[in-house]
Amino acid sequence: DQQVKQNSPSLSVQEGRISILNCDYTNSMFDYFLWYKKYPAEGPTFLISISSIKDKNEDGRFTVFLNKSAKHLSLHIVPSQPGDSAVYFCAASGQDNFNKFYFGSGTKLNVKP
Amino acid sequence: NAGVTQTPKFQVLKTGQSMTLQCAQDMNHNSMYWYRQDPGMGLRLIYYSASEGTTDKGEVPNGYNVSRLNKREFSLRLESAAPSQTSVYFCATRPPGRQDTQYFGPGTRLTVL
Numbered sequence: 108d109q110q111v112k113q114n115s116p117s118l119s120v121q122e123g124r125i126s127i128l129n130c131d132y133t134n135s136m137f138d139y140f141l142w143y144k145k146y147p148a149e150g151p152t153f154l155i156s157i158s159s160i161k162d163k164n165e166d167g168r169f170t171v172f173l174n175k176s177a178k179h180l181s182l183h184i185v186p187s188q189p190g191d192s193a194v195y196f197c198a199a200s201g202q203d204n205f206n207k208f209y210f211g212s213g214t215k216l217n218v219k220p
Numbered sequence: 221n222a223g224v225t226q227t228p229k230f231q232v233l234k235t236g237q238s239m240t241l242q243c244a245q246d247m248n249h250n251s252m253y254w255y256r257q258d259p260g261m262g263l264r265l266i267y268y269s270a271s272e273g274t275t276d277k278g279e280v281p282n283g284y285n286v287s288r289l290n291k292r293e294f295s296l297r298l299e300s301a302a303p304s305q306t307s308v309y310f311c312a313t314r315p316p317g318r319q320d321t322q323y324f325g326p327g328t329r330l331t332v333l
Binding site for chain 1: 325327
């Protein structure tokens with residue numbers, strides 16, 4: 108059973124607007140959460156992370172929000188740009204074994220010019 | 221500074237054939253990982269090596285073996301390939317002391333007929 112879930116396989120957004128990508132998890136032992144961006148035929152690249160002691164982390168146009176009680180995190184991209192079009196994966200690792208990262212199935216973001 | 225490199229980029233095997241996927245990193249990281257990515261499944265951890273000389277199973281280790289040849293190289297071996305092993309394989313490393321990120325190679329696309 109997947110411990111990290113991304114329930115939206117795809118999202119389409121107009122350039123300049125906000126993109127919100129969602130992720131849910133089931134394991135309360137997770138204490139680090141990460142977002143990766145992946146272009147076709149390339150490996151994932153690290154985007155932004157958040158530890159469980161925070162509820163928000165910001166890096167330029169990218170902000171990740173963590174709601175521990177709901178076991179939910181989201182990635183906000185503001186403003187969205189056509190170059191942001193990619194597949195976004197969320198991932199988590201836990202206190203019990205920080206070498207084991209669990210990934211969601213990904214959300215394909217399309218930012219329309 | 222090449223980061224994480226993987227060879228080959230593409231491979232087609234027949235059922236029952238064997239092959240080794242190679243991964244090398246020049247970032248002096250201790251921890252290395254092998255993942256597979258399948259449609260709708262995200263990335264799943266096959267094996268990892270926390271340091272030179274150690275290897276451990278991930279979520280989906282059956283049908284695979286690994287070797288941590290030295291600090292730079294971590295190989296993944298399929299002894300008797302099966303169609304279910306058709307996938308894209310990614311190698312990754314993690315910087316020492318960091319739980320919040322991994323660096324990925326470009327991937328190997330493997331098809332087993």
